[in-house]
Amino acid sequence: MGVNVHIEDTGERYDCVPGESLLKAMLRLGRRGIPSGCHGGGCGVCKVEITRGAVTTGAMSRAHVSADEEARGCLLACKAYPLSDVSLRVLGRMHKNVCRPAAKA
Amino acid sequence: MALTGVLRPGHAQLRVLNLEEGVHHYRDVLGMVETGRDEQGRVYLKCWDERDHNSLVLREADQAGIDFVGFKVLDKATLDKLEGDLRAYGLATERIPAGELLATGERVRFRLPSGHDIELYAEKRAVGNGLQVLNPAPWTKASENGIAPVRLDHCLLYGPNIAEVQKIFCDVLGFYLVERVLTPDGAGNVAIWLSCSHKVHDIAFVEHPEPGKLHHLSFLLESWEEVLRAADIMAMNNVTVDIGPTRHGVTRGCTIYAWDPSGNRFETFMGGYQPYPDYEPTTWTFDGLGAGGGLDYPQRKLHESFLSVVT
Numbered sequence: 347m348g349v350n351v352h353i354e355d356t357g358e359r360y361d362c363v364p365g366e367s368l369l370k371a372m373l374r375l376g377r378r379g380i381p382s383g384c385h386g387g388g389c390g391v392c393k394v395e396i397t398r399g400a401v402t403t404g405a406m407s408r409a410h411v412s413a414d415e416e417a418r419g420c421l422l423a424c425k426a427y428p429l430s431d432v433s434l435r436v437l438g439r440m441h442k443n444v445c446r447p448a449a450k451a
Numbered sequence: 452m453a454l455t456g457v458l459r460p461g462h463a464q465l466r467v468l469n470l471e472e473g474v475h476h477y478r479d480v481l482g483m484v485e486t487g488r489d490e491q492g493r494v495y496l497k498c499w500d501e502r503d504h505n506s507l508v509l510r511e512a513d514q515a516g517i518d519f520v521g522f523k524v525l526d527k528a529t530l531d532k533l534e535g536d537l538r539a540y541g542l543a544t545e546r547i548p549a550g551e552l553l554a555t556g557e558r559v560r561f562r563l564p565s566g567h568d569i570e571l572y573a574e575k576r577a578v579g580n581g582l583q584v585l586n587p588a589p590w591t592k593a594s595e596n597g598i599a600p601v602r603l604d605h606c607l608l609y610g611p612n613i614a615e616v617q618k619i620f621c622d623v624l625g626f627y628l629v630e631r632v633l634t635p636d637g638a639g640n641v642a643i644w645l646s647c648s649h650k651v652h653d654i655a656f657v658e659h660p661e662p663g664k665l666h667h668l669s670f671l672l673e674s675w676e677e678v679l680r681a682a683d684i685m686a687m688n689n690v691t692v693d694i695g696p697t698r699h700g701v702t703r704g705c706t707i708y709a710w711d712p713s714g715n716r717f718e719t720f721m722g723g724y725q726p727y728p729d730y731e732p733t734t735w736t737f738d739g740l741g742a743g744g745g746l747d748y749p750q751r752k753l754h755e756s757f758l759s760v761v762t
């Protein structure tokens with residue numbers, strides 16, 4: 347059974363299956379501009395803030411997510427795996443690209 | 452002998468977020484040979500056909516990226532001379548004692564104005580490639596494990612002040628410029644490919660505001676067919692691929708860019724051509740890098756990740 351993910355900034359929703367990262371599932375939206383980088387938690391292009399719901403995470407580079415941020419739910423989407431339905435906001439480069447005008451979609 | 456001074460890129464130390472995932476990637480998927488572990492916990496690997504003890508050192512850390520790149524020089528006299536030349540040029544150098552890296556002699560380290568640490572060393576223990584030096588077989592079991600590149604080939608680094616970096620490599624260390632990409636206004640370079648040998652690049656740089664960044668570490672394959680086989684092996688092992696298999700216009704190299712489990716990009720590469728120091732450097736305009744096929748010759752576009760995704 348998958349869970350549902352809500353992108354607060356755009357109102358979009360997508361499904362994420364067990365073991366799949368928030369980023370990999372988001373890419374299935376097929377939208378241009380979703381920053382797909384290293385998928386290894388190293389490059390920092392996929393930063394999000396979890397505002398509701400629970401996730402587990404893999405190792406993420408401290409160059410991009412401080413311990414404080416991690417405690418507040420600011421994470422790299424490629425290393426975050428949802429345990430429940432999740433709402434998130436997109437940050438940094440992720441915000442700039444995902445929230446580009448709809449004409450670009 | 453024509454090849455003197457700086458011989459080749461001999462080692463690089465990468466930071467990985469999880470050591471055993473990194474070892475699995477570089478040893479079992481890329482197919483390097485593990486040659487040692489030290490008391491700091493670092494893991495040492497070499498490509499099967501390399502003769503020295505190590506070319507890749509993995510260090511577990513909480514940030515991905517590259518710690519340093521080391522170049523092997525001809526001998527100790529060359530090391531002393533180049534250290535003097537770097538100091539005379541105005542760079543600070545530091546000596547790191549023999550043995551700090553396993554099987555490796557004394558290293559001279561200096562920091563580039565791009566923020567990268569570069570080392571020179573003259574000695575690393577030869578452990579051979581698994582073949583006899585006398586009447587050897589052409590290949591070995593290790594050459595058939597994983598992607599199995601023959602050597603660490605080059606790296607591409609991102610950071611500021613690459614015009615100054617070019618001067619250090621060319622005026623002090625004896626490298627020459629093979630290819631370059633101009634800035635959009637044509638007044639400077641945004642990217643440079645530098646050689647100390649007969650290779651299209653031993654190191655390359657892209658101008659970038661953040662210092663000390665890694666774009667990729669590249670490993671050499673011997674045929675296009677091996678590059679395609681590398682793509683199969685990456686897919687079988689869920690390695691995230693960035694670009695390729697394709698051909699770069701720049702250097703004419705055939706390539707795949709992909710990421711290790713910590714997000715460090717690596718390349719499996721073959722081909723190019725054999726430049727000489729007297730050749731006029733090949734020049735690409737900024738548009739030539741994208742629409743001209745400099746990055747990806749068949750696709751003729753500037754993949755967004757090329758200028759934005761680094762560790």
Ligand code: FES
Pocket residue numbers: 369381382383384385386387388389390391392422423424425714
């Ligand atoms: S895609 Fe690189 S950190 Fe997520």
Ligand SMILES: [Fe+2]
Pocket residue numbers: 605606607667669718720
């Ligand atoms: Fe390369």
